[in-house]
Amino acid sequence: MYKDIQEPSKRLAKEIIKVLRYSSLISHTIEAAILVAFYLLGRHFSWGSWSVWVLWIGIFHVVLSAIWGIGLRPLFIYKNTRYDINEDFLQIKTGAFHEQHELVPMTKIQAVSTKQGPILRKYDLYSIEIQTMGSGHGIIGLPKSIALDLRNQIAYFAKIREVDEG
Amino acid sequence: MRMRRYHPLTLVFDLFSFIKNVAIFAFLLFVVKYQSQSFLFVWGRRVFAGIAVLTVVSHVFKWLTNRYAADETAFYLKSGLFDKTERTVYFDKVQNVQRHTSFLHTLFHMTSITFETGAGFLNSNVEFKAVTKEEADRLETLVKAQQVDSNNTEEQEFIVQEAETRVIHFTPTRRDLIKASFTSFSFLLLLAVAASLFSKLDALFDLEDVAEGWVLSLLKSGWLIAGTTIVLMVISVLVGFVWTYVKYGKYEIASDDKRITIRKGIVDETAFSILKTRVQAIEITQSWIKRLLGLAEVKLISAGGLGEEEQEISTLYPFLPVARAYSIIEEMLPGYEVQRETKRLPLKSLFVRLAKPYWFGMVSTALLAYFRPEPFGWHSAWWIGSIILLIIGIISRIADFASTQYTFTDGFIQISEGVLEKTTFLSRRDKIIEIKVSRTKLQQWTGLASIGLVNRAKPVRHEMLKDVSLWEADRFYSWYAGRVAEIKTE
Numbered sequence: 001m002y003k004d005i006q007e008p009s010k011r012l013a014k015e016i017i018k019v020l021r022y023s024s025l026i027s028h029t030i031e032a033a034i035l036v037a038f039y040l041l042g043r044h045f046s047w048g049s050w051s052v053w054v055l056w057i058g059i060f061h062v063v064l065s066a067i068w069g070i071g072l073r074p075l076f077i078y079k080n081t082r083y084d085i086n087e088d089f090l091q092i093k094t095g096a097f098h099e100q101h102e103l104v105p106m107t108k109i110q111a112v113s114t115k116q117g118p119i120l121r122k123y124d125l126y127s128i129e130i131q132t133m134g135s136g137h138g139i140i141g142l143p144k145s146i147a148l149d150l151r152n153q154i155a156y157f158a159k160i161r162e163v164d165e166g
Numbered sequence: 167m168r169m170r171r172y173h174p175l176t177l178v179f180d181l182f183s184f185i186k187n188v189a190i191f192a193f194l195l196f197v198v199k200y201q202s203q204s205f206l207f208v209w210g211r212r213v214f215a216g217i218a219v220l221t222v223v224s225h226v227f228k229w230l231t232n233r234y235a236a237d238e239t240a241f242y243l244k245s246g247l248f249d250k251t252e253r254t255v256y257f258d259k260v261q262n263v264q265r266h267t268s269f270l271h272t273l274f275h276m277t278s279i280t281f282e283t284g285a286g287f288l289n290s291n292v293e294f295k296a297v298t299k300e301e302a303d304r305l306e307t308l309v310k311a312q313q314v315d316s317n318n319t320e321e322q323e324f325i326v327q328e329a330e331t332r333v334i335h336f337t338p339t340r341r342d343l344i345k346a347s348f349t350s351f352s353f354l355l356l357l358a359v360a361a362s363l364f365s366k367l368d369a370l371f372d373l374e375d376v377a378e379g380w381v382l383s384l385l386k387s388g389w390l391i392a393g394t395t396i397v398l399m400v401i402s403v404l405v406g407f408v409w410t411y412v413k414y415g416k417y418e419i420a421s422d423d424k425r426i427t428i429r430k431g432i433v434d435e436t437a438f439s440i441l442k443t444r445v446q447a448i449e450i451t452q453s454w455i456k457r458l459l460g461l462a463e464v465k466l467i468s469a470g471g472l473g474e475e476e477q478e479i480s481t482l483y484p485f486l487p488v489a490r491a492y493s494i495i496e497e498m499l500p501g502y503e504v505q506r507e508t509k510r511l512p513l514k515s516l517f518v519r520l521a522k523p524y525w526f527g528m529v530s531t532a533l534l535a536y537f538r539p540e541p542f543g544w545h546s547a548w549w550i551g552s553i554i555l556l557i558i559g560i561i562s563r564i565a566d567f568a569s570t571q572y573t574f575t576d577g578f579i580q581i582s583e584g585v586l587e588k589t590t591f592l593s594r595r596d597k598i599i600e601i602k603v604s605r606t607k608l609q610q611w612t613g614l615a616s617i618g619l620v621n622r623a624k625p626v627r628h629e630m631l632k633d634v635s636l637w638e639a640d641r642f643y644s645w646y647a648g649r650v651a652e653i654k655t656e
Binding site: 088089095097098099100101103104105107108132135160162 | 596599600601602604605621626628643644646647650654
């Protein structure tokens with residue numbers, strides 16, 4: 001009775017692991033720099049024991065989040081993200097600990113765009129952002145040719161409007 | 167095309183709403199604190215006068231520059247003196263139409279009309295604050311004609327027939343109104359008004375001492391107490407009934423082939439009309455007292471805005487008898503059918519819910535253990551309190567589990583949740599704009615999943631049903647994928 005729908009199978013570009021690692025590395029370097037600044041200021045103005053506590057909590061936080069953000073998260077994201085489109089639907093599957101399957105009809109997509117930051121550019125990757133009537137969805141890190149193709153394809157399928165939509 | 171100015175009375179209504187908004191402020195500045203020579207009030211008065219003059223001038227300029235026109239397909243709106251804006255709003259983007267005739271409007275034989283569009287940003291609707299009834303009728307007819315036209319070119323003759331096929335589904339009887347006045351607790355209205363009046367007057371005149379003496383003398387006589395209580399009760403019930411009558415008395419739910427119309431109000435008249443195909447979802451809510459009395463509130467969800475809080479009128483009569491509510495939905499909206507036979511969550515979902523940490527209980531136990539309060543010198547109060555909290559937590563989770571029901575059949579989904587206040591959400595598959603199935607680690611271990619759906623509304627409506635079985639979640643996913651078969655594309 002129901003039309004069976006295939007699980008999405010397409011993966012992100014493998015370079016996305018490096019991209020995520022670099023961007024996480026950069027943000028953690030900034031955080032570490034702030035901690036160093038805090039330490040130096042604290043020593044210079046002799047802020048006393050509370051600043052030592054704050055510093056330790058800060059270090060603890062940065063180290064843990066660095067292990068997660070630089071070490072593990074990029075692998076998890078690469079391993080667990082799948083997407084696919086056909087003429088009717090966009091499907092995105094993400095997450096290992098909190099697995100999510102999203103199913104978005106093409107007719108409800110209002111805008112699609114490709115984006116590229118400096119790190120993505122280094123690996124010639126693009127991100128795709130999809131705007132629907134209700135929310136936004138993203139696929140991070142696809143090789144240039146695939147990303148541009150996908151964008152054009154979605155734009156083509158999304159052009160069709162349902163009756164009664166307004 | 168000739169662009170018209172808005173009706174000159176628009177100015178009057180703009181000014182009136184300005185006065186209404188600042189009246190209290192003005193009263194404070196110019197009457198209560200008139201004698202005050204303090205910096206705050208002296209400058210307050212000057213700034214206020216300045217703002218008032220500017221507002222009046224800006225309203226006059228707005229009226230002078232704003233123009234509108236309408237042809238068979240769209241509204242054309244022009245505004246702005248220096249920064250000119252032109253806007254075209256096509257009729258087929260109009261999600262619903264609201265008409266509001268306040269008492270002031272009635273005096274001038276005017277009305278106000280708003281055409282709501284589904285666009286996401288602010289001010290995307292077309293609003294006429296004061297128009298003559300004829301002009302409002304003309305505009306609404308234009309919109310209706312286009313909407314019917316765009317939906318089905320062959321059915322154009324229906325525009326003529328519309329009036330004939332109109333069915334009135336519900337108008338409240340006196341019995342309905344009495345029930346409504348009790349359900350809405352409007353008989354407490356008098357008390358609330360009296361209390362707030364008293365506290366305000368008290369601040370001015372030190373009423374409390376006077377009242378205290380009066381109340382004391384009353385208390386001395388048992389008969390007087392009984393008498394006044396009864397009189398007060400009768401008055402408050404009457405006041406409550408009149409209030410309910412004024413608010414819900416002239417209610418009318420009607421529909422024809424294409425659209426649903428809701429009218430209400432005696433002094434302030436409001437009318438709401440929406441194309442049946444533009445109803446995105448339906449929500450039925452029952453507060454605990456409504457459940458006791460077998461009443462329900464049915465709300466139509468539209469992609470357009472629904473006006474300000476007090477005038478919101480997408481609600482079918484808020485105190486409908488449940489069975490009638492269900493049958494009205496089925497009569498008005500073909501394709502909708504309130505399912506009596508619904509599914510419950512699997513039993514393991516109850517265990518998962520019970521096994522989740524009781525954060526509230528844990529935090530309050532920690533606080534209790536730390537402070538060890540001893541009410542009435544009772545030493546073991548803290549751990550007994552903590553156990554009671556835990557039991558309440560468990561019971562509420564069981565009740566929550568037991569009251570959750572859902573079903574999805576061919577083109578239709580229904581989700582009910584809530585223990586004290588029960589909410590039932592109904593939507594059609596073709597009106598759902600996206601879905602998701604998600605599973606936390608705990609759900610992955612136990613073979614459960616959460617399903618979520620999104621509907622157009624303002625703001626966008628997210629519904630979530632937690633802890634259904636994985637099998638059902640899969641079925642939901644392919645159920646939604648099956649919408650392809652039933653939607654029509656242009």
